Amino acid sequence: MHIPDGFIDVPTSAAFVGLSAVGIGAALKGARTQLDDKTAPLAGLTAVFIFAVQMLNFPVVAGTSGHLIGAALAAVLVGPWAATLALTVVLLMQAFLFADGGLTALGLSVFNMSIISVWVGYGTFLLIRKILPKNKSSIAIAASIAAAVSVPAAAFGFWVQYVIGATGTFSDSAVFTSMIGVHILIGIGEAIITGLTVTAVLASRSDLVFGWKNNKNKEVLEIKNV
Amino acid sequence: MSKNRKFYIGGFIVSLFLAGVVSFYASSSPDGLEKVAGDIGFIETAKDHTLADGALADYGVKGIENERASVGVAGVIGVIGTAVVAGVFFKLIARKPEKNKS
Numbered sequence: 258m259h260i261p262d263g264f265i266d267v268p269t270s271a272a273f274v275g276l277s278a279v280g281i282g283a284a285l286k287g288a289r290t291q292l293d294d295k296t297a298p299l300a301g302l303t304a305v306f307i308f309a310v311q312m313l314n315f316p317v318v319a320g321t322s323g324h325l326i327g328a329a330l331a332a333v334l335v336g337p338w339a340a341t342l343a344l345t346v347v348l349l350m351q352a353f354l355f356a357d358g359g360l361t362a363l364g365l366s367v368f369n370m371s372i373i374s375v376w377v378g379y380g381t382f383l384l385i386r387k388i389l390p391k392n393k394s395s396i397a398i399a400a401s402i403a404a405a406v407s408v409p410a411a412a413f414g415f416w417v418q419y420v421i422g423a424t425g426t427f428s429d430s431a432v433f434t435s436m437i438g439v440h441i442l443i444g445i446g447e448a449i450i451t452g453l454t455v456t457a458v459l460a461s462r463s464d465l466v467f468g469w470k471n472n473k474n475k476e477v478l479e480i481k482n483v
Numbered sequence: 484m485s486k487n488r489k490f491y492i493g494g495f496i497v498s499l500f501l502a503g504v505v506s507f508y509a510s511s512s513p514d515g516l517e518k519v520a521g522d523i524g525f526i527e528t529a530k531d532h533t534l535a536d537g538a539l540a541d542y543g544v545k546g547i548e549n550e551r552a553s554v555g556v557a558g559v560i561g562v563i564g565t566a567v568v569a570g571v572f573f574k575l576i577a578r579k580p581e582k583n584k585s
Contacts, residue, residue: 292577
């Protein structure tokens with residue numbers, strides 16, 4: 258869902274650069290409280306892995322492909338703040354090195370994928386985790402469901418931007434239906450990849466996984482945060 | 484410590500393999516947004532990328548004719564580049580003031 262230049266007008270794109278900057282600023286602060294020497298390398302590896310898997314477009318319906326966004330995956334592995342930063346690093350690399358995603362549209366894409374998708378994914382993860390038993394499979398299931406929801410959430414973000422600042426004059430409702438529809442399907446792929454990856458990391462290094470650690474030590478963490 | 488190293492080296496190698504080898508087999512159909520833009524019509528409002536002539540534009544290395552090699556090398560460069568940028572960046576973020584060397 259890397260937006261090319263031209264879809265959305267310049268004022269709207271500029272406004273979203275501002276909004277994304279605020280989000281990244283908050284994430285820079287927040288990530289300092291959630292990352293330490295031990296988990297920082299995992300945040301780096303998460304960005305690397307997401308970059309790699311984003312190259313792997315899988316077919317969804319005839320003539321359409323999708324690829325992982327990785328927002329829910331990152332949020333579960335390293336926490337939502339670091340996830341926002343990891344996704345932003347990936348988007349910057351793609352736009353500047355690989356000409357993937359327009360430069361003036363970067364604020365729009367960052368807002369949809371690094372902020373909306375991360376936080377909707379993380380919120381969904383917390384909600385599902387709460388109602389499932391406290392074990393590792395629950396973490397993987399909650400991450401999968403979060404992933405499935407996080408993709409149409411990013412598509413919704415694009416739709417809002419389209420309604421505000423589309424340069425074309427095509428029907429808003431048609432864009433809504435098509436964008437959400439196809440991204441629900443892409444979300445299924447996102448859920449599978451996220452579930453498998455979280456399962457693999459939990460099996461080898463559960464001590465590093467944010468969404469698992471912070472579950473077990475929930476009370477302790479809440480007291481610390483006061 | 485060695486368990487740690489194994490995990491990170493393993494993750495890095497998996498990423499290299501995915502971006503360097505598996506990427507060749509990725510679907511080349513338009514992604515969700517491009518497809519919708521094409522179907523509805525606003526694809527025509529897209530502008531060429533500012534860096535469309537870049538050496539690695541569209542995940543191919545300029546000058547490498549073989550498609551498999553071109554996307555593979557681009558993927559490997561992307562993985563290493565992301566590792567360097569993200570690695571340094573998160574290291575700086577996670578650095579606690581009291582742990583600074585004086």
